[in-house]
Amino acid sequence: MPSQDATYAPHIVSLVRETWENRASTTIARNPLADDSWSDVTGAQARAQVDATAKGLIAHGVQPGDRVAILARTRWEWTVCDLAVMTAGAVPVPIYDTSSVDQIQWICEDAQVTVVIAERTSHAERAREVMAQGTTPVREVLVIDEGAMDALAKDGSTVSDAELEAALATVGHGTLATIMYTSGTTGRPKGVELTQFSYTRHIAGMSDEMSDIIQEEGASTVLFLTLAHSLARLVQYILLAGGVVIGYCPDSSRLVPLIGTMHPTLLLAVPRVFEKVYNGAEQKAAADGKVKIFRWAAQQSIAYSKALDTDQGPGLALRLRHKVADALVLKKIRALLGGRAHWAVSGSAPLGDRLGHFYRGLGLVVLEGYGLTETNAASHVNRTDLAKIGTVGPPLPGIEVRIADDGEVLMRGDQLFSGYHRNASAYAESVVDGWFHTGDIGAEDEDGYLTITGRKKELIVTAGGKNVAPAELEDRIRGYALVSQCVVVGDAQPFIAALITLDAEALPGWLKGKGWEPMTVAEAAQDPRILERVQKAVDRANRAVSRAESVRTFRIIDGDLTIENGYLTPSLKVKRARVLEDFAPVIDAIYSGKHQAG
Template identity: 40%
Template sequence: MSSIPSLLRDRIAATPDAEAYRTPSADGWTSLSWREVGERVRALALGLAGLGAGSGTRVSILSSTRLEWILADLAVLSTGAATTTIYPSNTADESAFVITDSGSTIVIAEDDDQVAKLRSVQKELPGVTHVLVIDGTPSDDGWVLRFDSVSGEGDYDAMVDAIAQDDLATLIYTSGTTGRPKGVELTHDNWLYAGGAVRELGLLSGDDLHFLWLPLSHSFGKLLEVVMIDSGVPTAIDGRLDKIAENMGVLRPTFMAAAPRIFEKIHNTVAATQQREGGAKLKIFTWARATGIRVVRARQHGKAIPLTTRLEYALADRLVFSKLRARFGGRIRFFISGAAPLSQDIAEFFDAAGLTILEGYGLTESSAGSFLNRPDSVKFGTVGPPLPGTTVRIAEDGEVLIGGRGVMRGYHGLPEETAEALEDGWLRTGDIGELDAEGRLTITDRKKELIKTSGGKYVAPSYLEGRIKAACPFLSHVFVHGDRRNYCTALVTLDMEVVRPWAEAEGLPADAEALREHPRMLAEVEKAVAQVNDGEASYSTIKKFAILTDDFTVESGELTPSLKIKRKAVESRYGGTLDSFYDTSA
């Protein structure tokens, strides 16, 4: 096996009639077998080859997560070309940069809106010969073709056989919390390693159903695509974020991967609902949560759980936790969290509910998956031990260095940046971490994002941000500030979907502008900050905070498409507010 298309071909041969993908339809959900997937990929690949796709060329995909994204990706790879991924939220100029920097000659676009985006910068795309639109109309000038109309003749198997392990498979542009995005070059062998390493863990079985909503433009989503082909596990695909909860109840999947923001949202919605209802329900929820976390922490420390506690936990499960599991279909074996740090408080709550989250870690530069907690030995606060075949060491300054087949080939067209990132075969992650006696990795923070106070003390902002969000269910994002300052402060944003029902029930203003300065809202945030500050060293406590009117979003520029905060963007936009925290002129 030398490539992802050959992996697909092996999967089709092994289980041709087994379910491969499930996708939304007018009547509910429609399934495709591996054989049917192979037929569609073959036809599209020959059509793309006829349009010029082949070894040494690139094809960009500009679409949200859907079945056609995966079919397009597999077809592109089958021609010997490489896929370049573009987030559908990217602007026209951002899309043009990725397309031109990668040298893409064909773009596969989701709909007419995405085509219009490309049309607005068409003069900057002289190398693009065709745009294939999935849900849209072809153009009279022949530049835009229908995705499902592309077909061709040729020897598909010969194309696949010609692909080498070290050939470029994917160009993924880092979402760039700082600076210009860089194109990460990942080979077929990078992905084959990652998929095989996950299989070696024995996490998945033929009875599993994977629910995929993550952006396939992100390396985490791409990894899951390869893992499911390798393992043969069926995947239900729907990239609509507002449908996640509903889809899980209908599909009853056995596992799902997500960014921490999704788990925070679920936790906060549940907690805020109980707080709004108050009375006996709130008391039962609060008691059940405390009981569950007491059991979880005892398990984590290998302590025996007294009979009385076990009986209390069984009652808590029947009254509260079983209902939460039912909301997700009742069959979840585990969740997987990646792309950003997961708050330990959130992890403990889900584990208490019988919905264990396996936190993992990896970079686009390491094919997304390098570390993962195992179901039988989860250690909250860590990202688990390395995947089989991945090596790790900690540099003198605490930076995590990764080695193995998953490490990228380099940055596209950037030899100096490549040399800086790959030192003696080791990938410099830019993250600070430490290994425990069992080889599990704990990530402290981003090396470049650590706060150094004016007193010389280091503070990890993401750790505090996660704890504050977990302590107050009404918050969407928290931004901790304090680099070269004499104390730490925070900006917080409200999750209006969660907070509005509570505000209305309490007779408070239901719009963010009025609510942000209301004494009740300020008191809720103050309580969460005080809870987190308790037990922290003085230099890492939050001394002041402000509630913002607007949430951080991808569209407004404060978040990357993978929902990480762009720290410099926030500091730039809210510099006046941050400076006011330290104003000593009064």
């Protein structure tokens, strides 16, 4: 184990413990109740719960270095178990709660998991099926909803404080903090190894850069992104260490009412959430016969934000229009977001200029960031003192960036991963001469702010030799209210096309706003009026690219791309290879001329 650098905390637990000691009698976390109110947890209560759970794990035979999986939705108990596993000297291994038996089996086998902490009976059934197969070291499945937390606290009552501290003393900078499995857009997920130093170094740097947000009076957030994903988990550690009150939302369908009772100052989300809020507000306006007012107000918000980036700023006429727009529309969206949120952090996919300016214009600055599991979730983020919409910001402290000749973003730094678990060959392929090859294509401006234009492996090369990055087109088309998912195709083909799915949740409200008759998604996919509207969305997206890169035709495909049917990863990334394989007949028909252009 490397020697400790006193500049940084020895491990995550020490960072959180210090904050909880300083906030022993004040709220540090909140659990949702059935009526969307909250049950508060103080720093002293949190410390006691973590220590009791850690002692229980020790009583159940968990040793320093053992691997303990957490299979649960985002909730306070997830965090308690995560920190308890570390306190016991063991290594937490997150598993997405949507994972199949095969996926759980692979992670448990690869990570050599001995104990699984599951949330629900349905999760436990999958884990027990894996245990019954006998191909993994899993010997026990503990179920939160079946009283596991109380049982662990009771079983751990015989473990002394000295035994607990001795277990924690085995943890240092060089200790493996976790094995985070990539979401697996191609092939089996790889286990990314991150050390305690990777986290404590990263948390220190990010806490300094986010000090305006963390140190704000009454700072709080509602956390609903899955903690099995590296971004939510890292940001949670930063907020816990900074004393920001976190309200845990395990069910995304309850997000809006819980935000309404929490009144957070900070939002952490992915672009699809910001799209849904915008589209939902537009649909409500349409249903109320006020869609023209909404769209006018949105235009003023965007124009106002763009003017903030000019030397002269918004003019008097624009300020007056913006004030009217705020009174009519924008303040209502702020209220929907709790009324106090003026900062948001967005990652996982590009947000897009339109939404970035719209939200800043209504008073919510979305700090877009970028990173991969291998970079410990975040390598870049926009700053509160200078947020450049359309970029993912400059690198975080300790991270060096280089743009390769082919445009690939390369990085190195102490925060980056130490290896792929039991996969040295994959690590050797991705880290060359100390530089991690991200697989993303990007460019830096004069201030070091990075813009990501696409994935290197996803670049489409048309028959005419034109390189097309599909992400920009897909993100713009997906921004239309009726569109759920979009996959741009055309590799080795004479032109670019797109596979599009309709948003089943948005469709009824959209139709009502138009005064049209109700219809199913399948009926809408064939309706000429719907096709015309989607074509307009495609045309708008095409304005951002050259003629050779533009989408010439599209097909609306049956159903949707979801986590449940295996076309999306748990972090909502499209599994492009699977889509191309399963919808090959549709793609072949596009290029064989069997259908007319959409």
